Amino acid sequence: MKDKIRIASGQGFWGDLIDAPYHQVTKGEIDYLVMDYLAEVTMSILQKQKNKNPDFGYARDIPDLMKRILPAIKEKKIKVVTNGGGVNPVACAEAVINVAKELKINDLKIGVILGDDISKRIDEIIASGSELNNMDTGESIKNVKDKLLSANVYFGAFPIVEALKRDADIVITGRTTDTGLTLAPMIYEFGWKPDDYNLLSAGTVAGHILECGAQSSGGNFLGDWESIPNMAEIGFPIAEAYPNGEVVITKHKNTGGRVSFETVAEQLVYEIGDPVQYITPDCVADFTSIKLEDLGNDRVKVYDVKGKPETGFYKVSCSYADGYSASASLTYSWPQALTKAKAADKILRRRLELLNLKFDEIRTEFIGYNACHGPLSTKLDEDLINEIMLRVAVRSHDYNSVERFGKEIAPLILTGPPSVTGFAGGRPKPSEVVAYWPALIPKKLVKPEIRIL
Amino acid sequence: MNVLLKDIAHGRSGDKGDAANIGIIAYDDKGFEIIMKHLTAERVKKHFEGICLGKVERFELPNIRALNFLLHNTLGGGGTVSLKHDAQGKTLAAALLRMEIEDA
Numbered sequence: 001m002k003d004k005i006r007i008a009s010g011q012g013f014w015g016d017l018i019d020a021p022y023h024q025v026t027k028g029e030i031d032y033l034v035m036d037y038l039a040e041v042t043m044s045i046l047q048k049q050k051n052k053n054p055d056f057g058y059a060r061d062i063p064d065l066m067k068r069i070l071p072a073i074k075e076k077k078i079k080v081v082t083n084g085g086g087v088n089p090v091a092c093a094e095a096v097i098n099v100a101k102e103l104k105i106n107d108l109k110i111g112v113i114l115g116d117d118i119s120k121r122i123d124e125i126i127a128s129g130s131e132l133n134n135m136d137t138g139e140s141i142k143n144v145k146d147k148l149l150s151a152n153v154y155f156g157a158f159p160i161v162e163a164l165k166r167d168a169d170i171v172i173t174g175r176t177t178d179t180g181l182t183l184a185p186m187i188y189e190f191g192w193k194p195d196d197y198n199l200l201s202a203g204t205v206a207g208h209i210l211e212c213g214a215q216s217s218g219g220n221f222l223g224d225w226e227s228i229p230n231m232a233e234i235g236f237p238i239a240e241a242y243p244n245g246e247v248v249i250t251k252h253k254n255t256g257g258r259v260s261f262e263t264v265a266e267q268l269v270y271e272i273g274d275p276v277q278y279i280t281p282d283c284v285a286d287f288t289s290i291k292l293e294d295l296g297n298d299r300v301k302v303y304d305v306k307g308k309p310e311t312g313f314y315k316v317s318c319s320y321a322d323g324y325s326a327s328a329s330l331t332y333s334w335p336q337a338l339t340k341a342k343a344a345d346k347i348l349r350r351r352l353e354l355l356n357l358k359f360d361e362i363r364t365e366f367i368g369y370n371a372c373h374g375p376l377s378t379k380l381d382e383d384l385i386n387e388i389m390l391r392v393a394v395r396s397h398d399y400n401s402v403e404r405f406g407k408e409i410a411p412l413i414l415t416g417p418p419s420v421t422g423f424a425g426g427r428p429k430p431s432e433v434v435a436y437w438p439a440l441i442p443k444k445l446v447k448p449e450i451r452i453l
Numbered sequence: 454m455n456v457l458l459k460d461i462a463h464g465r466s467g468d469k470g471d472a473a474n475i476g477i478i479a480y481d482d483k484g485f486e487i488i489m490k491h492l493t494a495e496r497v498k499k500h501f502e503g504i505c506l507g508k509v510e511r512f513e514l515p516n517i518r519a520l521n522f523l524l525h526n527t528l529g530g531g532g533t534v535s536l537k538h539d540a541q542g543k544t545l546a547a548a549l550l551r552m553e554i555e556d557a
Contacts, residue, residue, distance in 0.1 A: 040532065273469060293514050
């Protein structure tokens, strides 16, 4: 057994710094590169792409990235774990294999995790007694069944562990928890068991710290952010994991950013609910047990993590089409910028009313004044405001109303308050609103499938 | 003595469906005492009047000197349903740091 492994975060979301994984494999020693590509909205986007072309439906940045890093990861024996397979992990793996062949690498083993997509099994699952009721509202899924765009189960670390045991160099999954990507290498390397709940929780906490990329190494840091060095070349976080569950969060030397008690603590509280019950398919981690020790030199020890058994359920994330929305903006300058923007909003709303359009919601925000903090915003002295951006957004189940809204923005320039600019890029088009349906499913109804390509 | 929350704590916020989560971390033990005592769920609910339309839950993480708040019914439906410019509540941690605590 290794006495420690270094697991590096390469992406915090699909669209994160493209060069981050390359720097993680080239700027220092690591054993694993883990990359999270899937936000909730991503699955429905990928499903739409796959519907148009059966070869699509995965994070298409991956083949290009692999072209850059494959030689280095083969040479240094770095393993890669990613959920960028989206709704088509096999196509993603095949694309990577093609890239490897171009590079004359012919002995690459790719593990693929399937079985998370239950979109075609909804009726069968309901028939077997699992209601898939909305976790938040209790509503029955029958109300949205015909509008579903995607339905995926969140698998945890163990299917990835299985692929690693079968000698995969790269593991590509569909919907897997962000934390499972980081936990899996620890289970595999240190021989942790499915009922080592404290250890599994320790790895889960490390996964939570890594899952948003540089958000734990100085990015988006609300403390003394101006003191963070060299954010232009920010280093992404690395979890140095030990068999006893202790983890040191760090980053490569000669990179920007900072790993400190404060930067790690901010990520620990990010998007959590009840900290005593951080629920994953692998365990229920107790975030109140976590201890942090700042060791200096961009090293923070995370230890004493406690946890409890998993719940027996997988979380399911379904998405469904729920109408249309559009937003538009115009910029008004001094003098009276805010007064003008407010007047324009009133004129626009009156016109929408006279046209008898149907909206579920119309929302107006004044960027430069209250778009972020609403009623908490400091009152402004109009003489001191240089400009205000009026932003209006609408949502409706009636496509035509949203489309017509888009045609009512530009006319405000010649038929409303003066000194207005900033309308570019044409009429805003209606975009489909994707709503979420979180549910639970007993684990016995879903079985992960592991394939080695 | 009045204290601006921003001077004794930092934090981060994000979305959990239509709820926003705001984690607030005190810079030191004295600061944590102050937020434990004054930063109640009721106080946070009142601070976000007109923004948070549901209940506020408070959770404590004393090991890292932090409090976590869940603000239900806050993000205009959440996800891509929300029409808000800040649909994910990314700036709400900063909004909470505006709070002034009297007689801290």
